[in-house]
Amino acid sequence: MSISYSVQVFEAIEIREYPYFLTIEASDGELVKDIVNYTNSHKVFLLVDHDTKRIWTYSGPKSSLKLQIFGGILAGMLRKQLRGFYRIHSLNRYTPEDNEFVEILNKPIGEGRATTIEKDDFPSQPEFINENQISIKTPKMNQALEEINQYPIPSDYDRIFLLIRNTIYTEEEIVESILTERKTAKKEVKLGQLNNGFNFFNDRNYSVRFIVKHNEIQGLELFVPKHEEIPLVKLKTSVIKEVKYSRTGDMNSLVKAFKIPETNVDEEVIIHEIKDLDQ
Numbered sequence: 019m020s021i022s023y024s025v026q027v028f029e030a031i032e033i034r035e036y037p038y039f040l041t042i043e044a045s046d047g048e049l050v051k052d053i054v055n056y057t058n059s060h061k062v063f064l065l066v067d068h069d070t071k072r073i074w075t076y077s078g079p080k081s082s083l084k085l086q087i088f089g090g091i092l093a094g095m096l097r098k099q100l101r102g103f104y105r106i107h108s109l110n111r112y113t114p115e116d117n118e119f120v121e122i123l124n125k126p127i128g129e130g131r132a133t134t135i136e137k138d139d140f141p142s143q144p145e146f147i148n149e150n151q152i153s154i155k156t157p158k159m160n161q162a163l164e165e166i167n168q169y170p171i172p173s174d175y176d177r178i179f180l181l182i183r184n185t186i187y188t189e190e191e192i193v194e195s196i197l198t199e200r201k202t203a204k205k206e207v208k209l210g211q212l213n214n215g216f217n218f219f220n221d222r223n224y225s226v227r228f229i230v231k232h233n234e235i236q237g238l239e240l241f242v243p244k245h246e247e248i249p250l251v252k253l254k255t256s257v258i259k260e261v262k263y264s265r266t267g268d269m270n271s272l273v274k275a276f277k278i279p280e281t282n283v284d285e286e287v288i289i290h291e292i293k294d295l296d297q
Contacts, residue, residue, distance in 0.1 A: 023067070
């Protein structure tokens, strides 16, 4: 007989003074889906699943970037609290229709070994970090793009821009097949490289999502709600466009390459050989 363990649900909250963020335990419901739902789409939750020994992070689609960052830090503190026996996973990796997502949301809420993270869990003063302790790693472009595309696009949003390192992409719809029926798909298109310095994206209110793997930011995605129905992508920041060089060729050579010979070459050789034998 298998034992089904309950899930502890913690909400990441922001406060006005140091340490600026804490957790509170959310228990207003019987199942996880009573808390993780559209009503709380502006919140960030940490789900401690004692059955699978996982700490799930969930950032609502309307939650702020700052709160999402706080949630990641708090998840790490929860893991230390549980002595590292638990692993941190992102629930945002799955769509609401995925079995993994549905299974978590239908688990019961209950008590467990994890406790809320409070002010006393932080050092009395912020830790001083010198520049030698900071290391910034840049992922490889193709690997980062592959990792980012494993995460589903939120159903109510369109991805307008994607930034990997200093390169910015957008999306365009391409035709994949027209033989039986017209099929289209969205593909990333490179717009160019951002200039040195800083860049503002202030033409509209974007929802920002960033993908992290092995403590490396793979890329930043800028989303807008689908109801805005943006007809054209307009980039209001300067970029260094990628220049593609090409040279003109000989059109006669191209036509000759596609020309079908009147007789098969092998047949011509055989005819000449037969004539030589007759002589």
